[in-house]
Amino acid sequence: MSFGEQLSTLFDTYNVLGAFWVNVQLTFWAAIGSFIIGSVLALMRISPVPSLQFIGTAYVHIFRNTPLTILMTMAILGVWTQFQLQLVSDFKANFFIYAVIVLAIYHAAFVCEAIRSGINTVPVGQAEAARAIGLGFFPAARHIIFPQALRGSITPLGNTLIALAKNTTVATVASVAEASGMMKSMIEFNSDLIFVIFLIFAMGFVVIVVPIGILTTWASRKLAVKR
Amino acid sequence: MALMKNLKKKSLAAMALAATATLAFSGCASTDDAGDKIRIGIKYDQPGLGYQDGKDYTGFDTDVARYVANELGYSEDRIEWVEAPSANRENMLSNGQVDMIFATYSISNTRLKTIDFAGPYFVAGQDLLVQKDNTDITGPDSLNGKDLCSVTGSTSAKKIQDKFASNVQLVQQNSYSDCVVALNAGMVDAVTTDDIILAGLGATKANKGELKLVGNTFTTEKYGVGLPKGSDKCKDINSAINKMVETGEWEKALEKNVGDSGFKFNKELNPPKLGDTCAQPTEDKK
Numbered sequence: 001m002s003f004g005e006q007l008s009t010l011f012d013t014y015n016v017l018g019a020f021w022v023n024v025q026l027t028f029w030a031a032i033g034s035f036i037i038g039s040v041l042a043l044m045r046i047s048p049v050p051s052l053q054f055i056g057t058a059y060v061h062i063f064r065n066t067p068l069t070i071l072m073t074m075a076i077l078g079v080w081t082q083f084q085l086q087l088v089s090d091f092k093a094n095f096f097i098y099a100v101i102v103l104a105i106y107h108a109a110f111v112c113e114a115i116r117s118g119i120n121t122v123p124v125g126q127a128e129a130a131r132a133i134g135l136g137f138f139p140a141a142r143h144i145i146f147p148q149a150l151r152g153s154i155t156p157l158g159n160t161l162i163a164l165a166k167n168t169t170v171a172t173v174a175s176v177a178e179a180s181g182m183m184k185s186m187i188e189f190n191s192d193l194i195f196v197i198f199l200i201f202a203m204g205f206v207v208i209v210v211p212i213g214i215l216t217t218w219a220s221r222k223l224a225v226k227r
Numbered sequence: 228m229a230l231m232k233n234l235k236k237k238s239l240a241a242m243a244l245a246a247t248a249t250l251a252f253s254g255c256a257s258t259d260d261a262g263d264k265i266r267i268g269i270k271y272d273q274p275g276l277g278y279q280d281g282k283d284y285t286g287f288d289t290d291v292a293r294y295v296a297n298e299l300g301y302s303e304d305r306i307e308w309v310e311a312p313s314a315n316r317e318n319m320l321s322n323g324q325v326d327m328i329f330a331t332y333s334i335s336n337t338r339l340k341t342i343d344f345a346g347p348y349f350v351a352g353q354d355l356l357v358q359k360d361n362t363d364i365t366g367p368d369s370l371n372g373k374d375l376c377s378v379t380g381s382t383s384a385k386k387i388q389d390k391f392a393s394n395v396q397l398v399q400q401n402s403y404s405d406c407v408v409a410l411n412a413g414m415v416d417a418v419t420t421d422d423i424i425l426a427g428l429g430a431t432k433a434n435k436g437e438l439k440l441v442g443n444t445f446t447t448e449k450y451g452v453g454l455p456k457g458s459d460k461c462k463d464i465n466s467a468i469n470k471m472v473e474t475g476e477w478e479k480a481l482e483k484n485v486g487d488s489g490f491k492f493n494k495e496l497n498p499p500k501l502g503d504t505c506a507q508p509t510e511d512k513k
Contacts, residue, residue: 192337
């Protein structure tokens, strides 16, 4: 079999693009979720309230240091099977939502730290000036600190997004039919085409991840705060 | 330029092939020495078939493997057990990481392209495992509107959805034990895969008497002994398996490992009668 024939055999038997599309969707929703949770966490960590600071720090340390696979397994075997928490009656949607939630919770810890590193790029004078003109914590954070901090944290946020895109393969543990699960069945049932199979999935992730890298590098240059 | 590239690709491929071939050969050669070990690939996580229980390895697959290895001249202390996860089995054989594989390994035409099979030593069929008091699931076509669990990377659940019950909801777990956890908790209605695997799960201490097999098989899976391509061991292995059947050891092993689930193996297809040759590809049925 020629390389082209092997490729077409696999693409005919398996919906490869459909599987990668699931990864893209997981990335998209989990990115939004983790950005929201992560921003709140970053706010908590820089807030003047000690209890909020503690909660933010504890969250980051717990979720950053727990393997994602374990979180995913806990969500399915623990929350779904044992606590019998079915989010929606359709299984496919149910597991998809579970996977998005776990991915968002996990990556929020990294997003929080990325934003915090961006906050560190904002000179103290900015915060002092904000307080001097009478802005409280929230208005100062919203109008002065966060806009500058986000621009400074585009590169680390991009790295987190790349990690997230690749980590979506862990969703296979949560019964989501995505690319890595498909690769598993391909290897099991078309083991004679193993090199082509690896090539497909390696290339697939390159195609997803490289544009994210290029885009964030471009954006970080374009949006950098000139000081 | 394009031609050059092509040539380069071909010579690279040839080099890779040569490399794997030498690896495979050296793997074979080392086992023929007296006093050496034989490396047997098994599952570590399939109760009743291939299971790592502390330091011991239990299950029907391991019992057949022990018997065959003994007949080939390897006593039990010269067996080195190696875990062979489903997706890695062909590679482990062609790279020479193991000498034989006994791991619920179905003989298939695709697999016969890259490896050889002796046996089969058991003919399984896809079946369903349900809770003991379940009466409304009688076979694959009664699964419409039900929740069915299977393992990621296996096609058994998909087969049911495509051929028997299009309205079945599928869950894919990492292992069949995870599926059984979901079944015990009532989150899925049935678990599907080969009957003997289900029987192994149903026979574990925790599940004994809680679950039952539906007993309406709808596929045939011939479990073979995976061997590297071009192996000369098929004849010896087949006669070892035949001997195991004749002496009654085969049925005893089956009863011991999966009997507690109430599983009755298919007597029309089992025990298989084996000839001298390796398994041959079957005609494509379209």
